Structures are given as C-alpha cells and as structure tokens.
Amino acid sequence: MPNYNYQFINYSHPSEQTNSENRRKVASYIGIHFRNRSKPLYRSTINSTLNAENQHYHHPYFNWTWTRHLQLSGRDHPVQAVVTGPPPQNINLNTTISLPPHPTEISRDRHGLRTDPFYSYPVDYVRASIPRAVDYWIHIYGPTHLIRPNLLSPDQGTSILQSYFQYALHDPVLFEALVAVSQANLSVQSWENTIPNTGVGASTTRLDRDTLYHYGQTVQRLRGHLAKENGYQDDSVLLAIIALIAVNYLSNDMDSLEMHLKGVRRIVALRGGIDKVGWPLILKPYLISIESFWGYISRNADTNTNLNINTTSQTHHENQDPSNPPIRRVDDSLSQHDNDNTTHCPTPLSSKISFLPTGFSRLAVTHQLSPKIINLLYRIVVQQDHINAIFTAGSAGDVNGANLEEIETFQDSIIFGNILSTSESAAIWSDRTRTQCYLAFEGALAKSQARLGIIPQKAADHIIQFCLDIRNVDFDELRRQTELIGYPVLGVVQQLVKHVNDIESGLGEWAHWGATTQDVTDTATVIQLWDTLSLFERSLQEIISRLSKLADTHRTTPMAARSNLQHAVPMSFGFKMARLLASFLRHRQRLKDVETRLTVLEFSGAAGTLATLAPTSQHPDLGLRCQRELAKDLNLKVPDIAWHSERDRIADFGALCAMLTSTCAKFALDVKLMNQTEVGEVSEPWVPHRGSSSTMPQKRNPISCAYISAMASTVRQLSASLFEAMVEDHERSTGPWEIEWIVLPQISTLTHATLKHTADLVGGLEVHSDAMRRNLDLSKGGIVSEAVMMELGKTLGRQYAHGVVYDLCRKSQQENRQLVDLLCEHEEISKQLTRDQLERLCDPANYMGYSEAMVDKVLALANENPEERKKSVV
Numbered sequence: 049m050p051n052y053n054y055q056f057i058n059y060s061h062p063s064e065q066t067n068s069e070n071r072r073k074v075a076s077y078i079g080i081h082f083r084n085r086s087k088p089l090y091r092s093t094i095n096s097t098l099n100a101e102n103q104h105y106h107h108p109y110f111n112w113t114w115t116r117h118l119q120l121s122g123r124d125h126p127v128q129a130v131v132t133g134p135p136p137q138n139i140n141l142n143t144t145i146s147l148p149p150h151p152t153e154i155s156r157d158r159h160g161l162r163t164d165p166f167y168s169y170p171v172d173y174v175r176a177s178i179p180r181a182v183d184y185w186i187h188i189y190g191p192t193h194l195i196r197p198n199l200l201s202p203d204q205g206t207s208i209l210q211s212y213f214q215y216a217l218h219d220p221v222l223f224e225a226l227v228a229v230s231q232a233n234l235s236v237q238s239w240e241n242t243i244p245n246t247g248v249g250a251s252t253t254r255l256d257r258d259t260l261y262h263y264g265q266t267v268q269r270l271r272g273h274l275a276k277e278n279g280y281q282d283d284s285v286l287l288a289i290i291a292l293i294a295v296n297y298l299s300n301d302m303d304s305l306e307m308h309l310k311g312v313r314r315i316v317a318l319r320g321g322i323d324k325v326g327w328p329l330i331l332k333p334y335l336i337s338i339e340s341f342w343g344y345i346s347r348n349a350d351t352n353t354n355l356n357i358n359t360t361s362q363t364h365h366e367n368q369d370p371s372n373p374p375i376r377r378v379d380d381s382l383s384q385h386d387n388d389n390t391t392h393c394p395t396p397l398s399s400k401i402s403f404l405p406t407g408f409s410r411l412a413v414t415h416q417l418s419p420k421i422i423n424l425l426y427r428i429v430v431q432q433d434h435i436n437a438i439f440t441a442g443s444a445g446d447v448n449g450a451n452l453e454e455i456e457t458f459q460d461s462i463i464f465g466n467i468l469s470t471s472e473s474a475a476i477w478s479d480r481t482r483t484q485c486y487l488a489f490e491g492a493l494a495k496s497q498a499r500l501g502i503i504p505q506k507a508a509d510h511i512i513q514f515c516l517d518i519r520n521v522d523f524d525e526l527r528r529q530t531e532l533i534g535y536p537v538l539g540v541v542q543q544l545v546k547h548v549n550d551i552e553s554g555l556g557e558w559a560h561w562g563a564t565t566q567d568v569t570d571t572a573t574v575i576q577l578w579d580t581l582s583l584f585e586r587s588l589q590e591i592i593s594r595l596s597k598l599a600d601t602h603r604t605t606p607m608a609a610r611s612n613l614q615h616a617v618p619m620s621f622g623f624k625m626a627r628l629l630a631s632f633l634r635h636r637q638r639l640k641d642v643e644t645r646l647t648v649l650e651f652s653g654a655a656g657t658l659a660t661l662a663p664t665s666q667h668p669d670l671g672l673r674c675q676r677e678l679a680k681d682l683n684l685k686v687p688d689i690a691w692h693s694e695r696d697r698i699a700d701f702g703a704l705c706a707m708l709t710s711t712c713a714k715f716a717l718d719v720k721l722m723n724q725t726e727v728g729e730v731s732e733p734w735v736p737h738r739g740s741s742s743t744m745p746q747k748r749n750p751i752s753c754a755y756i757s758a759m760a761s762t763v764r765q766l767s768a769s770l771f772e773a774m775v776e777d778h779e780r781s782t783g784p785w786e787i788e789w790i791v792l793p794q795i796s797t798l799t800h801a802t803l804k805h806t807a808d809l810v811g812g813l814e815v816h817s818d819a820m821r822r823n824l825d826l827s828k829g830g831i832v833s834e835a836v837m838m839e840l841g842k843t844l845g846r847q848y849a850h851g852v853v854y855d856l857c858r859k860s861q862q863e864n865r866q867l868v869d870l871l872c873e874h875e876e877i878s879k880q881l882t883r884d885q886l887e888r889l890c891d892p893a894n895y896m897g898y899s900e901a902m903v904d905k906v907l908a909l910a911n912e913n914p915e916e917r918k919k920s921v922v
Contacts, residue, residue, distance in 0.1 A: 170216075170217060170218060170219060170220040170223050171220055171223060171224065171265075177227070177231055177258040177262075178227055180234070181226075181227045181230035181231045181234065181258075181262075182226070182227065182230070184230045184233070184234055185213075185226055185227075185229075185230040186213065188233075189229065189230050189233060190209050190212070190213070191205070191209065204329070208329060208330065212287075212330070215283075215284065215287075216284075219282075219284040220269055221266065221269045221270055221273050221282075221284050221285065221288045222284040222287050222288050222291075224262050224265045224266040224269055224288070225262075225266045225287065225288035225289075225291035225292060226291065227262045228259055228262035228263045228265075228266050228291060228292070228295055229291040229292075229294045229295055231256065231258045231259040231262055232255060232259045232263075232294070232295040232298045232299070233298070235255060235256040235258075235259055255295070255298075255299050259295065261472075261586075263292065263295055264471055264472040264475070266288055266291070266292060267292070267471050268466075268470065268471055268472070269288075270285065270288060270289070271466050271471075272466075273285060275466075276735075276736075277736065277737075280315045280318050280319065281319065283325065283326040283327055283331065285315060286312060286315060286316070286325060286331055286335075287327070287330070287331065289308050289311060289312050289315075290312070290331075290334050290335075290338065292304075292308050293305050293308050293309065293312075293338060296308065305342070306342070309338065309339070309342055312335065312338070316335065322335055322336070467755060467801070468755070468759060468797075468798065468801055469797040469798070469800075469801050470583075470797065470800045470801050470804055472583050472800065473580060473583055473796050473797040473800040473801070474797055476576050476579050476580055476583070476796070477576060477580075477792070477793035477796060477797065479523065480518060480523075481576065482536075482572060482576065483518060483521055483523075483526070483536070483540060484518050485571070485572030485573075485575045485576060486536070486537055486540045486568050486569075486572050487514075487515035487516075487518065487521070487540070487544075488515065488572075488575065488682065489563075489567075489568045489571050489572060489682070490511065490515050490540070490541070490544060490559060490560060490568070491511060491512045491514075491515030491516065492678055492681040492682050493560070493561070493563060493651070493678055494507070494508040494511040494512055494515075494558070494559065494561075495508055495512055495681055496674055496677035496678045496680075496681055497558075497561055497562075497674060497677075499677060500667065500670065500673060500674055500677065501666075502561060502562075502661065502670070502674065503558040503561055504555070504558065506552075506555060507548065507555040507556075507558040507559075508558070510547075510548045510551050510552070510555055510556075511544065511548055511556075511558070511559050514544055514547050514548060515544070520543070520547060521540060521543060522543060525539070525543065526539045526540060526543070529542065535565050535569070537565045537568045537569055538565060541559060541560045544556065544559050544560070545557065545559050545560075561660075562653060562658070562660035562661045562671070562674070563651060563653070564652075564653055564654050566650065566692050566780065566785070567650050567651045567652065567653070570650035570691075570692070571649055571650050571651065571682065571684070573698070573788065573792065574646060574647060574648065574649075574650070574684065574697075575682070576792075576796075577646055577698075577701055577792070577796070578643065578646065578647050580796045580800070581639060581642070581643050581646075581701075583800050584639060584708065584799065584800060584803060585636070585639055587800065587803035587804055587806075587807055588632060588635060588636050588639065588708075588803065589636075589914070590807040590811070591632055591803065591806055591807045591810055592629065592632050592633065592636065592910055594807060594810040594811040595625055595626075595628060595629040595632065595810055595910075596629060596907055596910045596911070598621075598622070598625045598810065598813065598815075599622045599623075599625040599626040599629055599903050599906065599907060600622065600903070600907060601622070602620060602621040602622040602625065602815060602817070603620055603622035603623075603899070603900050603903045603904075604620055604622070604893075604896075604899075604900060605620055605621040605622060605815070605817050605820065606618050606619075606620060606621075606820065606821065606824060606892050606893045606896060607619065607620065607621045607624070607729065607817075607820035607823070607824065608820070608823055608824050608831055608892075609624075613721075615823075615826070615827050615830070615831045616831075617831060617832070617834055617835075617895060618824060618831060618832065618892035618893070618895050618896050619896055619897070619899050620896050620899040620900065620903070621815060621817070621820065622899070622900075622903045623896070623899035623900075623902060623903055624718075626902060626903040626906040626907070627906075628711070628714075628715055629906050629907075629910060630906045630909070631711045632711065633906070633909055633910060635704075635707065635708055635711065636914065638704055638707070639704060640914075642700050642701055642704045645697055645700060646697050646698075646700065646701060647684050647685055648684060648685045648686075648687050648691070648697065649675065649678060649679040649682060649684040649685065649686060649687055650687065650690070650691060650692070651674075651675050651678055651679075651687075652675075652687070652689075652690035652692065653671075654780075655690075655692075655779045655780065656689070656690025656692055656779055657690070658671035658672070658674075658675065659671075661674055675687070690779075692779060692780055692781075693776035693777070693778065693779055693780060693781050693785075694774075694776075695770070695773050695774045695776065695784075695785075695788070696774065698770055698773065698788055698792070699770045699771050699773070699774050701770075701792075701795075702766075702767035702768075702770035702771075702791075702795060703767060703770075705763050705767055705795050705796070705798075705799040706763055706764045706767040708799055708802070708803065709756075709759065709760035709763040709764070709798070709799055709802045709803075710760055710764065712756050712760055712802050712803065712805075712806040713756055713757050713760035713761070713802075715756075715806060715809075715810075716750075716752070716753035716754075716756035716757050716760075716806070716809070717753070717757065719732070719750060719753050719809065719813070720750050720753045720754075720757075723750050723753070727819070727823065728816055728819040729815075729816055729819045729820050729823065730813055730814060730815055730816060731748070731813075731814040731816070732748075732750050732751070732752050732753065732809060732812070732813070732814070733752075733808065733809065733811070733812025733813065733814065734812075734814065738751060739751040752805050752808065752809045753809070755801075755802075755805055756802055756805050756806060756809070759798045759799075759801060759802045759805075760802055762794075762798055763795055763798050763799055763802070766791045766794055766795050766798075767791075767795060769787050769790075769791050770787070770788065770791065770792075770795075772784065772787060773785065773787040773788055824892045827857075827860075827861075827867075828860045828861065828864070828865065828866050828867050829860065829866050829867030829868050829890045830857045830860060830861070830867055831892060832867075832889060832890050832891070832892055832895050833853050833854075833857050833867065834895075835889045835890075835894075835895040836849075836853050836867075836871060836886070836889050836890065837849045837850050837853045839881065839885075839889055840852070840853070840877065840880060840881070843880050844876070844880065852874070852876070852877070853871075856870045856871060856874065866890075867890060868883075868886050868887055868890040871886050871890075872886060
C-alpha cells in the first residue's frame with residue numbers, strides 16, 4: 049500500500065481552494081482513501097500489510113470488540129472472519145499511514161491562519177490524540193459504523209462518509225464528538241487489559257483522559273450551540289449527541305445515555321418529528337435503533353437488576369448456529385410486552401420478516417440478524433405511531449428530569465450552571481468522582497500492602513475488584529451513613545468491608561488497613577485538585593494563545609495609555625495585551641509550582657506517626673515503605689512528614705485561584721472601561737441578543753466582563769477562608785478542616801468558569817482601532833506633550849520646558865486649538881524646533897517607545913513549549 053502522509057487542507061479558505069498543489073492533494077486523498085475502499089484488492093492489501101507488521105488492528109480488533117454492539121444495532125461486521133477466544137493483548141492501534149510529527153502548540157502566520165499540518169480541524173487547540181482519533185475514524189469507525197455496507201452500496205457509503213467528514217471539519221460540535229467516540233473505541237483495549245475476563249464497558253471508570261476531555265468539549269459546545277436561537281435545527285447537534293450516546297454505551301453509563309436520549313427526543317419533537325430531520329440514511333435509522341435498544345433495556349430492567357448489562361450477552365443476542373439458523377426460531381417475547389390483558393399467539397418469525405423494510409429483510413433471510421433484532425424491528429414497524437409518540441413526548445417544564453422547585457447550587461443549576469461553572473470542573477467535584485478517588489486510595493493501599501505481605505493477596509484482589517467499579521457503592525446508603533457519622537469515608541469503607549466479607553468471611557477486615565479517614569479524604573482532595581489544575585492549564589493555554597494573537601496583530605496599533613483614568617502617553621494596543629499575556633505566563637509557571645507542592649500523598653495514620661504499621665525484622669521501615677509504595681501507585685509524591693493539620697498546600701491552591709481570577713478581572717475591568725459608549729475602543733464578542741436590555745433596545749451590555757468580575761470577587765473571598773482553615777488545633781483539627789469541603793468545589797468551578805469566559809472574551813474581542821485613534825486626538829496633542837518637553841529640555845532645560853509646555857497644554861484646551869499650532873506660535877520654541885519637527889513630535893504613533901520590542905520579547909516567551917505535566921490516576 050502506498051505510504052501517504054496526511055496533509056489536511058483548509059479548503060474553506062479561498063487561497064487554499066485556488067492552490068493547484070492543494071487541489072491535487074485533495075483529489076489524491078479522496079481517490080486513495082475513499083473511492084478505493086470498496087475495491088477488494090485495496091482491502092486485501094491493507095490486511096496483508098497489517099498482518100505482516102503483526103498489527104491486529106483492523107478486522108480482528110473490531111470483531112472481538114464490537115460483535116455484540118453490532119448485533120444489537122442490527123448490523124454485523126462487514127468482515128466475515130470472527131476471532132474467538134480471549135482478546136489479543138497489546139494491540140497496536142497506531143495508523144499504518146505515517147503521520148507528520150504533531151506540534152505541541154498551534155502556530156500561525158502573520159495573517160492569523162494556522163500553519164500546523166492539521167489546520168483544517170475546526171478547533172483552536174492541539175492535542176496529540178486528535179490525529180490518531182481522526183485517522184481511526186476514517187479507516188475503522190466510519191466505514192464500519194457509519195457507512196453500513198450491508199445496507200448501502202459502496203458508492204452511497206463512500207459519498208456519505210465523505211460528506212459526514214467534511215461536515216465535521218466545518219462544525220466544531222460534530223468534530224469534537226467524532227474525536228470523542230473514536231478515542232473511546234481506542235480506549236476499549238486498555239479497559240480489557242486492566243480488568244481481565246470482562247466485556248466491553250465493564251467499568252464506567254475506564255474512559256481515558258482524552259476521551260473524557262473531548263466528551264466534555266462536545267457537551268460544552270453543544271450547550272453553547274443550543275443556547276443560540278434555533279440552534280437545535282442543525283443536524284450536527286443530533287449527530288453529536290448520538291456519538292455521545294455511543295460513548296455512554298461503551299462505558300456502560302446508562303444514566304448519561306438516558307439523559308442524552310431525553311435530549312434527543314426533545315430536539316426531534318421541536319423539529320417536527322423523526323421524518324423532519326436531515327441525513328435520512330444516517331439519523332433516522334440511528335434514532336430508531338437507539339430508541340429500540342433503550343426500550344429493550346428498560347423492559348428487561350427487572351431481570352437485569354443485579355447484572356452488568358454488558359456481560360449478559362445472551363440477553364441481547366444469541367449465537368448463530370448454522371445447524372439451527374435463527375430464521376426458523378420462534379419469537380418468545382413480543383406478546384409479553386403488549387399492554388392489554390388479552391392472550392396473543394406468537395407471530396412466526398418468518399411472518400415478521402415480511403413486514404420489515406427491504407434492506408432489513410434481506411439481512412434477516414441471510415441469517416445476519418438475530419431473532420431479538422428481528423423482533424425489535426418488527427415492533428418498530430407495526431408500532432410506528434408509538435415510536436413517533438416517544439419522540440414527541442415531554443413537556444417544556446421537564447428539563448432533563450430536574451425538579452425546578454428545589455433550590456439549586458450554581459454548579460448544578462439549570463439556568464446558571466454553564467455560566468458560573470463548567471461541566472468539566474463540576475464533574476471533578478461531584479459525589480461520584482470524590483467517591484472514585486476514595487476507592488482509588490483504598491484499592492492502591494490494598495495493592496501496595498499485599499506486595500509487602502501486610503495483608504493477604506486474596507483479600508487485596510477482592511478489595512481491588514470492588515474499588516474498580518463505582519457501581520458497587522450504594523449512594524443512598526452512603527448518604528444515610530454520612531448524615532449519621534459525619535464523614536463519607538467510613539460509609540464507603542463499611543460497604544467495601546461488607547462486600548468482601550460476603551465473598552469470604554473475614555477477608556474484608558483487611559481493607560483500610562492502617563489508614564485513617566483524613567488520609568483518604570486528603571489524598572482524594574489532592575487528586576481532585578490535580579485534575580482541576582489540568583483544566584486550569586488548558587484554559588490558560590487558550591488564553592495565552594489568543595492573547596498572543598491579539599498582541600501580535602496590534603503590536604503597532606496606537607492608543608492612549610491611561611493613568612488615574614486620564615490620558616497619559618501613547619502606547620500600542622498590542623503592548624497592553626502583551627502585559628496581560630506576561631501575567632498569564634507567570635501564572636502558568638505558578639500553576640506548575642503549586643502542582644509540585646500540592647501533589648503529595650497523605651497516609652500517616654491517626655496522629656501522623658504510622659504507628660499501625662509497626663516495623664518487622666524483614667522490613668524495619670515497613671510503614672514508610674508502604675507509604676512509598678502507595679505514593680508510587682497513586683502517582684503522587686511521598687510526604688516528608690504528616691500534614692494533617694498543616695494546610696499550606698491547600699491554601700496555596702486557593703491563592704493561585706485568587707491571583708488567576710484577579711488577573712482575569714483586571715482584564716474585564718479594562719474592557720468594561722474601554723467599552724463605554726463615549727470611549728468605544730473595544731467590544732465584547734458579538735452574539736445576537738447577548739447583553740440585551742429588557743427595556744432599552746440599543747443596549748449591548750458587557751455581560752462576560754460582568755460575570756468575570758463577579759466570579760473573581762467571589763473567589764478572592766472564598767480563598768481567604770482557606771487561610772482560616774490553616775489555623776487548626778493540634779494534630780487533627782475540630783472544624784477548620786471542613787471549611788475546605790465547603791469552599792474548594794466552589795473555588796475550583798468558579799475559577800475554571802472565569803478562565804473559560806476570559807478565553808472566550810479574548811478570542812472574540814472586537815478591537816476598534818479607529819476609535820482608539822479618535823481618542824488619541826481628544827487632548828489636541830496634549831497626549832504627546834512629554835515628547836515635546838523632553839526634546840525642548842535638551843536646550844531649554846527640562847524643568848523650564850515642562851512649565852512652558854504645561855501652559856500651552858492648558859491654553860490648547862481652553863481655546864480648543866491644536867497643541868502643535870500653539871508650539872509653532874511660541875517665540876522661544878519656534879527658535880529651537882521647526883514645524884516639521886514639532887509635527888513629528890506631536891504624532892502619537894512616533895512616541896510609543898519600545899512597545900513593539902517588548903511585545904516581541906513577551907511573544908517569544910509565550911512561544912516556548914511548556915513542559916509536559918504528569919497526570920493523576922483518576
């Protein structure tokens with residue numbers, strides 16, 4: 049197979065369309081990677097190449113991973129070879145086509161256009177996972193899941209695949225979803241390697257960080273898109289939500305799947321029903337199959353109450369035995385799902401096939417559909433009105449099942465949740481994630497102690513198995529125990545102990561060995577703060593990238609510098625942005641410093657002495673050694689000494705948040721002042737109706753700046769309480785520690801929301817250079833009086849020149865005359881300087897000092913690649 053390097057072209061840009069070399073590349077790419085896919089020789093060449101390189105990537109991987117999912121959705125894999133036995137280990141999922149080295153950050157030319165190899169991506173950031181996920185989608189996911197080769201001709205499939213991919217390249221929402229679902233599929237293998245002998249989606253905790261990032265980005269962009277007027281009308285919204293549902297299915301997150309399904313139903317209802325949506329060869333079949341799948345799962349909920357849905361494959365499909373083909377099997381389920389009380393005779397399967405659409409009936413008679421799928425399809429056909437009713441169900445008052453009469457915190461508020469918080473940060477501080485961190489600690493503790501012989505290996509295995517799946521925790525019981533005890537950790541430990549003891553009496557008593565409640569809580573908090581810092585860093589990088597562009601674009605755009613709210617001297621707008629950029633660069637370094645000090649394990653026992661792990665003859669430092677092993681398993685640093693009541697690390701995080709948001713608020717304040725009607729030098733990004741007044745139609749209020757200012761002020765006040773929490777009594781405190789539980793989630797979510805608002809504000813800021821120039825002339829030349837004074841001071845003396853120019857500036861304002869004219873009329877000055885010299889001195893553009901050089905200096909710092917950060921284990 050030819051070894052082609054990918055070079056994505058931004059074909060929406062006019063210069064790219066007219067470039068003959070780019071047109072050749074595009075034509076070559078389409079010809080090789082789309083049109084030829086239907087040719088058997090091309091497929092066999094791919095397979096032989098993969099097999100020769102021992103890369104079980106293309107077909108074996110998919111047959112093993114996706115067999116049940118494909119049969120559930122009524123589709124078999126297009127390749128007939130089926131891999132049996134255990135899944136292949138260490139599958140190399142790298143593309144067989146070499147990709148160019150991926151840059152660590154986005155570079156742009158002087159016109160602001162991206163110059164990296166993947167600049168057709170509709171996202172303004174670079175992650176190393178994106179090219180791999182896109183390549184995977186083009187070669188694997190799209191052809192096997194989108195094209196549906198059993199239902200469409202090769203030409204139809206190729207056309208759909210091309211159109212879908214081009215649509216994604218022009219729509220950030222759909223592109224993020226495409227990457228998320230591809231990355232989720234790529235992470236399936238790591239789940240299997242971590243939890244052997246389990247099926248796809250055996251744990252909701254196995255989604256990798258790249259999947260979670262793009263999943264969160266998709267949700268965030270969807271919310272922004274749906275906030276627009278008629279945003280729900282775009283097909284990309286439904287396509288993106290369907291991709292999210294696929295990710296939920298993979299991770300066995302049925303709660304989120306149901307939530308997204310409710311959203312899909314509402315959108316389809318708003319669009320007038322399922323027949324009104326676009327992409328009929330993709331959207332309608334997907335919507336019907338998802339609804340049918342969910343209906344089947346819901347109807348069998350009672351029989352699956354204590355089962356992992358993803359491990360009960362016989363519930364959803366049955367093995368196809370050639371000696372007993374499914375076509376002849378008798379339906380066993382249709383009548384029991386009817387709502388009336390009459391007795392039905394089961395309809396023969398052969399009769400049901402005659403009701404199916406042509407494509408499905410062809411699949412059925414060739415034994416490519418299981419009886420369960422045939423029954424589902426038959427039910428859809430004969431109950432089409434019922435299906436349409438499902439899609440039009442729901443009321444405007446029911447927003448994702450929320451109770452609008454209950455008081456909401458800003459993190460989970462339906463109205464303010466996406467303004468004063470972010471989905472990513474709120475997820476980190478959710479009860480679910482906090483409990484996952486507790487389980488991570490307990491599992492890692494058991495693992496390290498078993499290695500050292502402190503607890504039996506058998507006990508450790510069962511403890512770890514419990515801790516790997518958050519669904520083992522009964523949250524209703526945990527709530528009751530927390531309300532009773534006062535701390536959630538003991539409630540989790542009690543459930544863990546009971547679960548393991550139920551397997552074998554006494555084994556569960558080895559859980560939580562030698563640890564105390566604060567060890568678990570503090571370590572969980574450290575992990576949550578670590579993940580929060582990751583969010584901060586990404587948003588910081590967006591701000592830095594966008595500020596760099598602003599500073600570079602306006603390096604020579606003159607404007608008035610202001611001192612005490614008065615005109616001072618000229619400077620460039622790029623210089624103003626570069627100063628702000630330098631502040632954020634310092635914050636980026638502070639973040640790394642805080643992270644270094646923060647990511648430290650807490651495991652010291654009741655009073656910090658680790659007395660519960662007494663030394664042995666074999667391990668005279670057993671407790672300290674266990675501490676080191678646990679820190680290694682959790683990817684944290686070993687503490688020098690216990691820090692139960694020494695909270696400087698946590699206060700350090702709060703101080704960082706206060707400084708970060710204060711810098712954002714300083715920028716917002718400047719924007720508010722420059723946005724005043726009589727100033728008009730900048731405006732917030734234009735979005736129809738944003739910042740509108742209920743009574744004054746002309747108003748365009750700086751709403752983002754208002755939120756940034758309010759949130760930053762709140763963060764500063766909340767951060768101060770972390771300094772109160774530092775004043776703790778003795779070795780374990782009575783009260784101050786709990787302050788952190790109250791304020792850290794708020795500080796974290798507010799800070800991330802502030803950074804996101806700031807990034808959006810910087811990215812879409814409207815700069816009015818004509819207004820800047822107009823304002824420079826308001827003082828009739830007085831803004832450059834310093835330049836005149838300094839030049840005259842060389843001959844007349846600085847202090848004398850200051851007095852002369854001061855008087856002329858006053859006269860200029862009183863008589864409404866230009867300063868340069870008065871300078872020329874002054875007898876003493878006219879002897880020293882000609883009019884040409886005075887006019888040059890009075891041109892603000894000539895008196896911006898070293899603004900441009902300083903901008904370049906800061907931009908050079910911004911372009912330095914930041915060091916790669918370590919990641920938490922959760």
